[in-house]
Amino acid sequence: MWPRAVHGPQCWTSICVIKYMLVVQGSIFFMGLLMILGRTPMSVSRISIQTCDQTEGTIPSKWSTFSLLASATYKIVKPRNYTNLESKRFAYMVLGPRRIDIEGLQETIDRDVFWVTFKDKSGDIFSPRATHNGARNALLHYVVNMASHTLNGGYLYYIFMDDDIVLSLRNDGNVNWKPWKQMKNNTFERFEDFLLDFRPAVGYVRFQDNWRQPTDASRSTDLHHDFDECFNAFHKDTLSFLLPYDTHFDYDSWYTGGWIARHHMGMLYHSYRMQCNSLYIDNTIHGGRSDRYKAGYDYAKARDYIKSAIKPTSTMLQKSVLQADSEGKGLQPIGRMPGEPKVKGDHSYLITDEFISSNFIKYHPMIQKIMSWRKTPEVERILHLRTRNESRFIPDSLYTDSPTRFWVPKSKQKSRKTNKHRHSHIRRREWH
Numbered sequence: 280m281w282p283r284a285v286h287g288p289q290c291w292t293s294i295c296v297i298k299y300m301l302v303v304q305g306s307i308f309f310m311g312l313l314m315i316l317g318r319t320p321m322s323v324s325r326i327s328i329q330t331c332d333q334t335e336g337t338i339p340s341k342w343s344t345f346s347l348l349a350s351a352t353y354k355i356v357k358p359r360n361y362t363n364l365e366s367k368r369f370a371y372m373v374l375g376p377r378r379i380d381i382e383g384l385q386e387t388i389d390r391d392v393f394w395v396t397f398k399d400k401s402g403d404i405f406s407p408r409a410t411h412n413g414a415r416n417a418l419l420h421y422v423v424n425m426a427s428h429t430l431n432g433g434y435l436y437y438i439f440m441d442d443d444i445v446l447s448l449r450n451d452g453n454v455n456w457k458p459w460k461q462m463k464n465n466t467f468e469r470f471e472d473f474l475l476d477f478r479p480a481v482g483y484v485r486f487q488d489n490w491r492q493p494t495d496a497s498r499s500t501d502l503h504h505d506f507d508e509c510f511n512a513f514h515k516d517t518l519s520f521l522l523p524y525d526t527h528f529d530y531d532s533w534y535t536g537g538w539i540a541r542h543h544m545g546m547l548y549h550s551y552r553m554q555c556n557s558l559y560i561d562n563t564i565h566g567g568r569s570d571r572y573k574a575g576y577d578y579a580k581a582r583d584y585i586k587s588a589i590k591p592t593s594t595m596l597q598k599s600v601l602q603a604d605s606e607g608k609g610l611q612p613i614g615r616m617p618g619e620p621k622v623k624g625d626h627s628y629l630i631t632d633e634f635i636s637s638n639f640i641k642y643h644p645m646i647q648k649i650m651s652w653r654k655t656p657e658v659e660r661i662l663h664l665r666t667r668n669e670s671r672f673i674p675d676s677l678y679t680d681s682p683t684r685f686w687v688p689k690s691k692q693k694s695r696k697t698n699k700h701r702h703s704h705i706r707r708r709e710w711h
């Protein structure tokens with residue numbers, strides 16, 4: 280029922296009410312039209328970028344906004360120009376309060392190092408108010424934008440890193456994957472060698488929490504679900520789905536974005552998320568951010584969020600979303616995962632439009648954000664989503680009916696044998 284017109288000095292006249300209702304109806308119709316056209320009138324979250332002149336305090340020369348991406352505003356403080364340059368293969372994307380020297384991490388002919396800082400403007404970009412995930416997304420966006428201007432379409436690996444990690448070599452047991460004299464002795468070079476030889480979808484290293492990321496020193500690689508985010512390398516093609524981090528739950532906990540990303544990895548690239556056992560990270564210092572971190576463990580919400588984005592008919596993906604409870608304990612898949620880490624073959628990590636539309640619900644916010652990211656011109660330029668001639672994407676899913684607990688008994692871990700032929704298909708010098 281329309282509201283009835285009431286006549287009186289304080290009340291609207293019937294004409295006013297009719298006009299008012301027309302405006303309301305018109306707006307609803309207009310919003311509906313926008314939705315039909317595939318735009319959403321209210322952006323859920325956004326990245327806005329302020330490009331400043333080199334000198335501080337000048338008027339911003341340009342603003343850009345990408346709706347539906349992580350909420351992060353950043354300012355470019357040290358612009359680079361990559362137009363017409365060949366791209367390197369490794370982009371390190373470091374997050375910290377201020378830029379510091381990290382031993383062994385100089386730029387090389389194959390490595391760029393970008394910083395996002397939140398305490399001062401000593402990095403490449405400055406993002407003082409963003410959440411952890413938001414700041415990473417801001418830097419990712421900036422680096423992808425740089426990469427999209429290069430001649431050969433950008434980096435092979437995008438490597439997120441916290442400034443306060445201590446990376447060291449581990450030469451115990453049989454963690455080498457080639458003769459020791461060929462193993463690199465610089466930490467970051469060894470990591471890059473690992474990425475080139477195994478081509479993981481996501482690469483990471485041994486961590487101080489051995490209970491969370493147990494390591495078998497008789498092997499060069501291990502496979503986990505719950506690995507720490509402080510040092511993760513993403514193969515370029517995984518940018519078609521795994522990144523940017525979903526910031527939907529940042530209001531509640533900064534852990535959840537990474538938790539969601541690791542579930543996506545489990546659904547799509549199970550055997551290709553790989554730990555390098557000959558490198559180790561200590562991350563106990565935590566320089567200047569413990570006061571900022573929003574911690575929470577209600578992963579049940581995140582689990583429902585992911586599950587509700589997958590079509591009910593995609594049973595394999597549905598089953599890959601593991602159990603979680605509101606305390607984040609007990610049902611988390613901690614420890615070594617079933618299966619073996621695999622060296623990448625000829626298949627592509629690129630998630631196609633066709634794969635998304637047949638397995639996910641288009642209007643779900645998780646999928647809308649991914650689609651909106653994929654449609655940005657810079658992502659289009661580095662992934663060539665619409666012009667690349669890829670065959671279907673076939674997910675490598677962690678498919679389990681039961682159990683949903685992945686604690687591997689100690690005795691079982693020890694009895695694992697290394698397979699000498701496991702890495703016989705190591706590929707080199709290729710750009711995919």
Ligand SMILES: *[C@@H]1O[C@H](CO)[C@@H](O)[C@H](O)[C@H]1NC(C)=O
Nearest residue numbers: 358359360361362363364428
């Ligand atoms: C970047 O470099 C290219 C040539 O390599 C030049 O044409 C372009 O103007 C430069 N852009 C900026 C913003 O300086």
Ligand SMILES: *[C@@H]1O[C@H](CO)[C@@H](O)[C@H](O)[C@H]1NC(C)=O
Nearest residue numbers: 458459460461462463464465
């Ligand atoms: C690393 O150091 C070891 C022992 O000092 C040496 O034998 C090996 O050749 C070095 N590796 C490289 C790639 O230089």
Ligand SMILES: *[C@@H]1O[C@H](CO)[C@@H](O)[C@H](O)[C@H]1NC(C)=O
Nearest residue numbers: 663665666667668669670671
């Ligand atoms: C794409 O792949 C199909 C099937 O493999 C092939 O017939 C076609 O020529 C390819 N197109 C391009 C542009 O490479």
